[in-house]
Amino acid sequence: MKFVAKKPREGINVSDVHPLVEAGTLVVGLTLIFVFIALLLIFLIEIALYFVSDETEAELFADWLPEDLVAVSPADDRLYETQLLLDRLSSHWIDTPYTFRLEIDDSEVANAMALPGGLVVVTEGLLDKVESENELAFVLGHELGHFRNRDHIRALGRGIVLSLFFAVVTGNDVAGLGIKATDVTLRGFSRKQESAADEFGLSLVHAEYGHVNEAWRLFERWDSEQDSSPGIVTYLSTHPQAGNRVEDLKLLADREGWQVQGDVRALQW
Amino acid sequence: MEDFLQTLEIFFNFGLPLLILMVAYFVGSTIEKRHFKNICEREDDLHGFPVVSFDTMPEDWNVSSCNMVTGSIVISLDYFKRVIAGLRGLIGGRIKTYEPLLERARREALLRMTESAREQGYDAVFNVRLETSRLANARRDGKGTAGVEMLAFGTAVKFASRFG
Numbered sequence: 488m489k490f491v492a493k494k495p496r497e498g499i500n501v502s503d504v505h506p507l508v509e510a511g512t513l514v515v516g517l518t519l520i521f522v523f524i525a526l527l528l529i530f531l532i533e534i535a536l537y538f539v540s541d542e543t544e545a546e547l548f549a550d551w552l553p554e555d556l557v558a559v560s561p562a563d564d565r566l567y568e569t570q571l572l573l574d575r576l577s578s579h580w581i582d583t584p585y586t587f588r589l590e591i592d593d594s595e596v597a598n599a600m601a602l603p604g605g606l607v608v609v610t611e612g613l614l615d616k617v618e619s620e621n622e623l624a625f626v627l628g629h630e631l632g633h634f635r636n637r638d639h640i641r642a643l644g645r646g647i648v649l650s651l652f653f654a655v656v657t658g659n660d661v662a663g664l665g666i667k668a669t670d671v672t673l674r675g676f677s678r679k680q681e682s683a684a685d686e687f688g689l690s691l692v693h694a695e696y697g698h699v700n701e702a703w704r705l706f707e708r709w710d711s712e713q714d715s716s717p718g719i720v721t722y723l724s725t726h727p728q729a730g731n732r733v734e735d736l737k738l739l740a741d742r743e744g745w746q747v748q749g750d751v752r753a754l755q756w
Numbered sequence: 757m758e759d760f761l762q763t764l765e766i767f768f769n770f771g772l773p774l775l776i777l778m779v780a781y782f783v784g785s786t787i788e789k790r791h792f793k794n795i796c797e798r799e800d801d802l803h804g805f806p807v808v809s810f811d812t813m814p815e816d817w818n819v820s821s822c823n824m825v826t827g828s829i830v831i832s833l834d835y836f837k838r839v840i841a842g843l844r845g846l847i848g849g850r851i852k853t854y855e856p857l858l859e860r861a862r863r864e865a866l867l868r869m870t871e872s873a874r875e876q877g878y879d880a881v882f883n884v885r886l887e888t889s890r891l892a893n894a895r896r897d898g899k900g901t902a903g904v905e906m907l908a909f910g911t912a913v914k915f916a917s918r919f920g
């Protein structure tokens with residue numbers, strides 16, 4: 488046998504596609520696919536909202552807790568008192584299908600969330616920021632407002648879409664995804680949803696106390712402090728301000744003829 | 757001030773990864789081009805040195821000595837390649853950005869093996885095999901580095917008398 492040395496043609500094992508062309512094709516193509524899927528899912532959520540009543544939702548998620556919740560000890564005084572306050576507020580929403588549950592998340596950033604099945608989660612960071620029961624009552628009332636308008640389901644749907652997207656992009660296991668509270672907060676509510684929740688929340692506060700004194704003091708403090716600590720940033724990123732929140736609330740109280748003076752209850756812990 | 761912070765945040769969220777991606781692309785493709793050039797030159801230099809994959813040798817071939825020779829290379833992919841491959845992984849198909857990488861690894865490993873054989877005064881390499889092993893997964897948290905080892909090995913032989 489004779490050995491004949493021969494060089495193969497260059498580039499046999501390498502596709503003749505410029506890497507930038509490959510990158511461009513993939514990015515554009517996948518973006519289109521994702522936009523399509525996202526729109527489809529949002530549309531499906533709206534359809535689901537139309538067919539699944541809030542009673543069914545309350546039943547389905549009656550015992551549900553988000554996976555990433557780090558709950559405080561059940562013996563915590565704040566848990567008991569805040570649940571009590573939530574019950575008092577929701578008692579003014581006569582025909583509510585939900586049995587509201589409250590959990591405190593062990594997180595330093597101030598935030599409050601409305602989650603499926605009538606679950607309200609407030610963070611320890613928020614409880615550290617509020618200085619009176621009335622301030623806390625308005626924050627809780629605002630979350631109840633999200634339930635009434637069913638914003639929480641929409642946010643959940645959008646959150647799932649987004650976390651699905653991130654999971655795919657980062658290469659995580661899509662099948663292993665559970666519903667997390669961070670999904671919901673990932674994408675906050677629209678300004679219109681916020682205003683509506685504010686209005687309902689304030690009406691609950693008024694119904695409970697007979698006045699709305701200090702209801703918006705927390706936001707007033709945040710405005711005046713020009714505080715940019717992570718707490719407020721998180722709260723605002725999930726509950727964006729529609730213009731000037733405090734001004735709007737004052738106008739609302741004025742329009743409805745609600746008392747702005749009255750006894751303020753101290754926090755019960 | 758707030759605007760500045762916001763701009764900064766946008767930059768860190770979107771600008772920085774994009775910048776890293778661009779830098780990775782330019783640096784990565786420059787290195788790749790130079791490596792291919794280097795490989796071609798060395799292949800030309802070794803042209804005519806028999807490197808074959810037979811596992812048995814004809815009986816009448818008179819071999820005076822033999823030894824195993826190996827050549828290995830550990831190669832990692834750049835961020836750009838990894839991102840594009842990740843996108844490709846969503847829909848499947850040829851991971852075109854990996855092909856040149858593995859091609860470089862194969863040829864470099866073979867070259868190192870052949871060069872080693874020639875240096876030691878052997879005449880040819882028989883029974884050449886290629887092995888790949890994955891070193892680690894690329895993880896997004898920065899721990900672990902993606903890389904493959906390509907190992908080429910074979911039996912270098914010295915003929916008692918040149919045949920032909």
Ligand SMILES: [Zn+2]
Pocket residue numbers: 629633676680681684725726727
């Ligand atoms: Zn809100």
